[in-house]
Amino acid sequence: xxxxxxxxxxxxxxxxxxxxxxxxxxxxxxxxxxxxxxxxxxxxxxxxxxxxxxxxxxxxxxxxxxxxxxxxxxxxxxxxx
Numbered sequence: 328x329x330x331x332x333x334x335x336x337x338x339x340x341x342x343x344x345x346x347x348x349x350x351x352x353x354x355x356x357x358x359x360x361x362x363x364x365x366x367x368x369x370x371x372x373x374x375x376x377x378x379x380x381x382x383x384x385x386x387x388x389x390x391x392x393x394x395x396x397x398x399x400x401x402x403x404x405x406x407x408x
Contacts, residue, residue, distance in 0.1 A: 341371040
């Protein structure tokens, strides 16, 4: 893969011009799921910028956005640290 910017020093590289390709640390990653491929394209094209849950849901083919309690569960609870 050439002409690909490594994202945020993570070793992740994504190529969206031509066939979608991704690599981590120089090793090719097989992207078999259409949903995963769609999400990766949205995130790659938005590199460095926030992406809304609604946009990710639309890219993954979800008919509705995940509810806010799901987002709340992923945050650390007060007093648990």
